Amino acid sequence: MDSQDIAATPRRAPGAPPDVRDPGHVPVARMVRGGIVEGVHHGSVVVLAADGSVEFQAGDIEAAFLPRSALKPIQAVGLLRAGLPPLDAASLALTAASHSGEERHLATARRMLHSAGLNEDALRNVPDLPYGPAARDTWLGRGLGPSRLAQNCSGKHAAMLMTAHARGWSLDTYLDPGHPLQWALAATVEDLTGQGIAHVTVDGCGAPLFSVSLHGLTRAMARLATAAPGTAEGRVADAMRDHPEMVAGEGRDVTRLMRAVPGLIAKDGFEGVQIAALPDGRAIGVKIADGADRARMPVAAAALERCGLDPRTLAVFATAPVVGGGEQIGSLRAAGAMVSPIPAYHGHA
Template identity: 80%
Template sequence: MNHTLTPDDHAPAAPPAVRVPAHVPLAHVVRGGVVEGVHHGSVVVLAADGTVEFAAGDIEAAFYPRSALKPVQAVALLRAGLLPPDEEALALTAASHSGEERHLATARRILEAAGLTEDDLRNVPDLPYDPAVRDAWLRAGRGPSRLAQNCSGKHAAMVMTARARGWSLENYLDPGHPLQWSVARAVEDLTGQGIARVTVDGCGAPLFSVSLHGLTRAVARIAAGAPEGHEGRVAAAMRDHPELVSGTTRDVARLMRAVPGLLAKDGFEGVQVAALPDGRAVGVKIADGADRARMPVTAAALLRCGLDPALLAPFARTPVIGGGREVGSLRAAGALAVESAALAAVIEGDGPDAAPRDRAQGGPEADPAA
C-alpha cells in the first residue's frame, strides 16, 4: 500500500511511481570475443547544481535502495539526537561492514557509550560478511551473532538514539516507532520525494522505497554538506574511515581511497551511489542484482563527472576466467559504451586507434558489441 508518513502537518512530495522499471543494457560479459551475458539496469549522473547530466534506463521508478540508504539513515539519527562516541562510530553507523574485529569493536563502543549491550539489538543474527573473516569465525567455533551482522553499526546507533530520547528499545524497528518516523522524514527531506512503499530490509529495519534519482540526490546533498552540519559530519566520517564503512578488501573502500573526496556506498541487489564534495553524483541499479556489474558501471558513470580515467580504471572491469586464465571481461556497455572504451584504453595502455590485442593470448578483449 502507499505509505503516508506523517501524523502531523508534514506533507511529503509525491512519491515515485511503482511500476516495472524500464531498465536498459548497461554491461556486457565478453568471453572469447562473444557477448556471453548482458546486465540491464539504470544509471543517473547529476551535475553539481543537481540537474541530470546523464540518465539511462528508468531513474524515476520506485525501487529499494537497500544499504545504499545508510548515509541518509545516519543523517536521520544525528538529527534525532544520536551522540556517537567518535567519528569512527559515526562511520560505522553508515556501514555494511565485513565483520572484522575493528567493526565489532566499534559497534561495542557505541553500545557501551549508551549503557547497552548486544542483547539490546534486534537485527538478524548472522555470520561476518567477508568470506575470509567468516571462515576464520567458523574455524573458531563461533556461530551467527547480531554484532557480526553487517548492519550492526546502524542498529547500535539506532538503540543509542532511542535511549537518548527516552524511546522504547524493544520495538525500535517498528515502522511506527518515533525513531523510524524520524528516519522516514529525513529520507523524504534529502531525496526530495515521498516514500512509495515501506517493507523490511534483510537486517530487520524498515526499508523505504524511493527512486534512483531521489537516492542519488540525497547522497549528493550529504556529500556537499557543510562540515558543521549533520550531512557534512556523516560525509567526513565516511570519507575518513572507508574501511569501517565497508571492509579492508572491499571495492567501495578502495574507490573512496582512490578518488579524493569521494563518498560511496553500495547496497544489495546491485545498488551503488557515489558523490563528490561539489554535489556531482552517480546512482546505479543493476536490474538482476548482480554485484559483479555494479562497480564497472559505476566507474563508467563517474567518468561522466569529469574524473581522471586513471583513477577509475582499476574499477572498470571484472576479468572473465576460463581454464585458470583471463579470456575476457565484464565492462560497462550500451549507454555507457563510450565511457567503457575510454577506460579500456587506460587499462590496456592503448590509444583509441590501437589495434586489438592478440586473442590467441587470452588477454582482455574489446567488447565487440560496445
Template identity: 75%
Template sequence: MNGTAETATPAVATAPPAREPAHVPLAHVVRGGLIEGVHHGSVVVLGADGSVEFQAGDIEAAFYPRSALKPVQAVGLLRAGLRLDGELLALTAASHSGEARHLAGARHILRRAGLTEDALRSVPDLPYGAEQREEWLRRGLGPSRLAQNCSGKHAAMLMTARARGWPLRDYTDPDHPLQRAIAGTVAELTGQEIAQVTIDGCGAPLFAVSLHGLTRAVAQLAAAAPDTPEGRVAHAVREHPEMASGTDRDVARLMRAVPGLLAKDGFEGVQVAALPDGRAIGVKIADGGDRARMPVAAAALARCGVAPEVLAGFASTPVIGGGMTVGTLRAAGALVGP
C-alpha cells in the same frame, strides 16, 4: 509546504511510481570476443547543480536502495539526537565485513548507551566478509546479531532511542518515533515522499524511493557544510572508508582512489557515489548481480569527470577460462558513449 523564512521546509514531491522499471543494458560479459551475458539496469549522473546530465533506464521508478541508504539514515539519527563522530559514525552508516574493529566499534556504541548486544534486533548472521566468515566458522561460532553487517546502524539506533527516552524493544518498528524521524529525513533529502515501507534483511525498516532521489540525497551529503549532520556523516565515511565497509572492499578502495568521494554500496546491485561539489552517480543493476555494480559505477563516474586512469582498476573485471583471462565484464551501451 511553504512558510516563512524561519519555518520553511524543503519541498517534497509525491512518491515515485511503483512500476516495473524500464531497465536497459548496462554491462556486457564478453568471453572470447562474444557477448556471453548482459546485465540490465538504470543509472543517473547528476551535475554539481543537481541537474540530470545523463540517465539510462528508469531513474524515477520506486525501488529499494538497501544499504546504499545508510548514510542518509545516519543523518536522520544525528538529527534525532545521536552523539557520534569519526569512525563510530562511519560504522553507523556501514555494511561492515565483521572485522574485529567493526565488532569492537558496535560494542562501544552499545556500552555508551548502557546496553549490551542482547538489545540488538539485527537478524543473527555470519560476518559478511569472506575471510572473516571463514575465521568465524573455524572458531566454531554461529550466527550473531553483532556480526551481522548492519550492527553498527542498529547499535546507533539504540543509542539514539536511549538518549531520547524512547522505547528500546521495538526500535525497529516502522511506527516507532525513531523510525518516523529517519523516514522524515529520507523524504527531505531525496525530495520525495516514501513510496513504500518494508523490512530490510537486517530487520530494520526499508524505504522505497527513486534512484534519482537517492542520488540527489547522497549529493547533498557530499556537498554539505562540515558542521551539519549531512556533512558530519560524509566526513566520517570519507575519513574511515574501511570502517564503513571493510579492508580491501571495492567501495573503500574507490573512496581512497578518488579524493573527496563519498560512496556506498547496497545489496541487489545498488551503488551511489558523490563528489564534494555535488556531482553524483546512482546505479541499480536489475538482476541484483554484484559483479556489474562497480564497472557500471566507474563508467558513470567517468562521466562526472573522474580521470580514466584513476578508475582503471574498477572499470572492468576479467572473465576466466581454463585459468586464463579470456574476456572481460565492462560497462556497455550508451553509458560508455560520448
C-alpha cells in the same frame, strides 16, 4: 500502524512519491567470454552535475526502487537529527556502513552499545556471519556461528538503539515502522531526497526500508557530500571520507574507491545498488536490474567517468575478469548506453 500508513502520511517532503511501476531498465553491462557475449545486465543509471541537474541518464531513474544499504548514510543523518549521542568519526562511519565484520568493526559496535548501557542482546537485527570473506573465514575458524554483532548492519542498529535510549523511546520495538525513531528517519529520507516515500517494507536486517527513486537517492547523497562541516549531513560525509575502512572493509571495492578518489563518499547496497558523490555535488546512482553485484562497480566506474574523473584512476574498477581454466579469457564491463560518447577528460578531481 502498517507500512502503507507510514508511507501515506505526509511529513516534510517537497515532492510527491515516485511511481511504483515496473522500471524501464536498459542494457548497461555485458560479460564476454572468449569473444562471445555470455551475459547482459540491464539497469538504470543517473549522473548529476554539480548544480544538481541530470547530466546523463540511462533506463528509468524515477520509478520507485529499494535502495537497500545504500540508504544508510541518509539514515545516519536522520539518527543525528533525532538525537544520536556524540560519536567519534569511526563510530559514525560504522553507523553508515555495511561492514565486513572485522574485529575493529565489532569492537566499535560493542563500544556504541556499551555507551548506552546495552550489549549485543539488545540488537534486533538478523544474526549472520561476517560479510567480508577474510573475516568470515576467521570467524568460522574459531568455531563461531551467526551473530547479531557480526551481521553487516550492526553499526546502524547500535546507533538506532543509542538514539532510542537517549530519547527515552522503547528499545524492544525500535524496528517497528510506527516507532518514533523510524518516523524521524522517514522524515529525513523525504527531506534529503526531495520526494515522498513510495512504500515501506522490511530490509534484510529487519529494519524498515523506504522506497524512493534512484534520482532521489542520488540527490540525497549529493546533499551529504556538499554539506557544510558540522551539520548532520557534513558530519556523516566527513566520517565516511576519514574512515572508508569502516564503511565497508579491507579489500572491499567501496573502501578502495573512496581511497582512490579524494573527497568521494560512496555506498553500495544489496541487489546491485551503488551511489557516490563528490564534494562539489557531482554524483552518480546505479541500479542493476537483476541484482548482480558483479556488474555494480564496472557500471559505477563508467558513470564516474562521466562525472569527469580520470579514467586511469577508475581503470581498476571498470572491469571484472572472466576466468577459464585459471586464466583470464574475457571481462565484464559497461556497455550499451554507458559507452556512448563521453566528454573528454579535463583533469577534474
